[in-house]
Amino acid sequence: MIKSLYNTDCIEGAKTYLDDNSIDLILTDPPYGIEGQSLHKHYNRDENNVLDGYIEVAREDYEEFSREWIEQAERVLRPGGSIYIVSGYTNLRYILNALANTSLEEVNHIIWKYNFGVYTKNKFISSHYHILFYEKPGGKRTFNKYIRYGSDELFPDKKSMNYSDREDVWSIKRDFKKGQVKNKNQLPAELLKKIILYSSNEGDRVCDFFLGGFGTVKVAIGLGRKIAGFEKSEIAYNYNIASMDKIKPGEMLGSLRKPKGLGPKKSGKRWLKSDIRKVEEQFDRFLEDGLTKSAAIEAISKKYQRGKFGILNVLKKSGR
Numbered sequence: 416m417i418k419s420l421y422n423t424d425c426i427e428g429a430k431t432y433l434d435d436n437s438i439d440l441i442l443t444d445p446p447y448g449i450e451g452q453s454l455h456k457h458y459n460r461d462e463n464n465v466l467d468g469y470i471e472v473a474r475e476d477y478e479e480f481s482r483e484w485i486e487q488a489e490r491v492l493r494p495g496g497s498i499y500i501v502s503g504y505t506n507l508r509y510i511l512n513a514l515a516n517t518s519l520e521e522v523n524h525i526i527w528k529y530n531f532g533v534y535t536k537n538k539f540i541s542s543h544y545h546i547l548f549y550e551k552p553g554g555k556r557t558f559n560k561y562i563r564y565g566s567d568e569l570f571p572d573k574k575s576m577n578y579s580d581r582e583d584v585w586s587i588k589r590d591f592k593k594g595q596v597k598n599k600n601q602l603p604a605e606l607l608k609k610i611i612l613y614s615s616n617e618g619d620r621v622c623d624f625f626l627g628g629f630g631t632v633k634v635a636i637g638l639g640r641k642i643a644g645f646e647k648s649e650i651a652y653n654y655n656i657a658s659m660d661k662i663k664p665g666e667m668l669g670s671l672r673k674p675k676g677l678g679p680k681k682s683g684k685r686w687l688k689s690d691i692r693k694v695e696e697q698f699d700r701f702l703e704d705g706l707t708k709s710a711a712i713e714a715i716s717k718k719y720q721r722g723k724f725g726i727l728n729v730l731k732k733s734g735r
């Protein structure tokens with residue numbers, strides 16, 4: 416049995432088993448407080464393939480529950496560590512309020528667009544979740560900007576793949592495993608992989624307070640990370656823990672795509688007055704030589720190893 420995965424309430428479990436500042440990344444999907452046991456009424460799927468034993472939180476307890484587990488999350492994260500919380504909108508405000516009562520700071524509010532057949536008659540169709548990406552201040556945040564797409568990779572319409580992958584609206588399909596048993600609300604492996612790759616490194620410790628189908632920790636092990644986590648439901652825990660031995664540490668690393676180009680070396684670095692002057696002068700010279708504005712920026716980016724947005728900002732400030 417894997418020792419760091421516990422069949423217990425996450426609030427008590429964190430207090431008992433997790434030290435202060437011991438986790439690099441928390442990626443979690445708390446119960447939504449919308450009577451999960453009847454979620455299937457809205458979804459077009461065969462409920463025989465959904466595992467029993469999902470533990471819901473009563474609406475009236477949701478506020479306090481959110482405050483308590485998020486307090487623990489704040490405590491166990493290392494300074495600079497990241498937390499991603501997946502939430503629907505019904506009880507989102509309680510999660511946002513709980514976060515506002517901690518030292519955790521917002522990094523991004525991501526919209527995850529999915530599609531899995533919610534039925535509506537006289538209104539628009541709900542097709543998104545919220546992913547709240549926060550960090551614990553006081554340390555260096557891990558954000559592996561070029562881990563999935565390099566700076567040199569473009570779509571046929573010339574849009575940067577890296578830029579597109581880092582936009583805060585994500586369109587990721589739910590895993591559709593016909594005939595297989597799933598936890599309610601199981602997150603797609605693609606989504607988990609994306610977050611873990613951007614926000615942790617090999618050997619880091621990734622924790623999920625609400626394991627459900629154990630997707631987070633399965634992907635984390637596959638990517639060579641250490642893990643920790645909690646699941647209160649005995650049924651869900653026993654069903655999923657049984658398959659944990661099958662995952663080999665780091666087994667997914669070999670199949671990751673190799674990004675091309677790591678971007679300009681000085682991208683995101685501070686601009687000194689002398690750097691600004693050089694870029695302005697070089698820009699003027701390139702225009703005199705007949706280059707277009709965008710070709711000049713491209714050439715300056717290569718020459719001075721600066722990101723194009725940074726160069727654009729500098730040029731805008733000087734009225735160019």
Ligand SMILES: C[S@@+](CC[C@H](N)C(=O)[O-])C[C@H]1O[C@@H](n2cnc3c(N)ncnc32)[C@H](O)[C@@H]1O
Pocket residue numbers: 423424425426443444445446447468469470471472598599600601602603624625626627628629630631645646647648651
């Ligand atoms: C939304 S699901 C998580 C789904 C998971 N992300 C997946 O991909 O399968 C929430 C899970 O939290 C569990 N749970 C509810 N209350 C809990 C608590 N206090 N501590 C730990 N787990 C809890 C539920 O039984 C359920 O499996």
